[in-house]
Amino acid sequence: MAFLLAISAGVWAQQEERENPDIAVEGQIPPGELPRPLHLVPVESIAVPEEPGAPSGLVRRVHLYADRAHGCGENSLYLVAEMRCVGEDGEQPHIVGIFSGYTVDEEKTLELSDLDGDGFPELILRHERGAGAVYMRIFRFSRKPNISDSASCITVSPMLKQVGCCRTGIGSVTLEGDGTVVVKTYPEGGKLPASVERYRLERGKDELKEVE
Structure with missing residues (x-):
């Protein structure tokens, strides 16, 4: 997994430098740091359905890893996507996101569901x-092939x-x-929810919308 971190760090550093040219990106970490x-x-893996004639560069599988070696504080969850790239023999893994927390007992951690009906x-x-x-957390898969940047690094987040x-x-x-996401919040010790909120993902939109 070390190469995943190296790839991801390189991509994030390049993006940060492009968006903030005044930020200096160090090439090496000083000894002792x-x-x-x-x-x-x-933790869990899930395969993404492949449509007939789908081009290279689309996400094929998604994996979840947890850093559990240190018993203090919360775990870190690593969401990793694999995509088949042009000219490569196999799928290439890339870190999509890192989240503090831990998995939910007796529930699916990863699930595929068509929320917007497309x-x-x-x-x-x-x-x-x-x-x-x-x-x-809800993620949308890109239906267009990935485009590599000039440094041949792949930015997975749009994918x-x-x-x-x-x-x-x-x-x-x-x-x-x-496909409606329902959020119920309870008062401490209460049995009836203090609030109930509902959200939907509309086709073609990139954010959830609260509905009545």
Whole structure:
């Protein structure tokens, strides 16, 4: 997994430098300031359906890893996408996102579901954080081939873009059969929800919209 971090760090550094030309990006880390080692444990994987005649450069599989080697604080969850690239023999993995937290017990961590009704699924990631906070993150797959930049590094975030993040401190975030995300928040010790919010992902949109 070390090469994943190197690729991802290089891409982020280049993007940061392009957007903020006054920021100096160091090429090396001074001795004694190396980051702690990562010990990534595979949690779950999911295959993305491939449409007939789909071009190279689309995400084929998504994996979730957890850094669980250090017993203090929260875990870090690493969302990794694999895509087949032109001229490559196999899928190339790239880090899409890093989230603090841990997986939800007795629930699917990764799930595919067509939320906007366009015939192709979105990716759903469920995880928790401290104090019972529950998260549901929604990502949209790109249907267009990836375009490499001049340094031959692949920027994966447009290929698997987060279009929604719903959370609640004490409550639940669930997905209904019609693609509606329902967020219920309960008062401490209460049995009836203090609020119920509903969200939908409209076709062609890149963010969830609250609905009545």
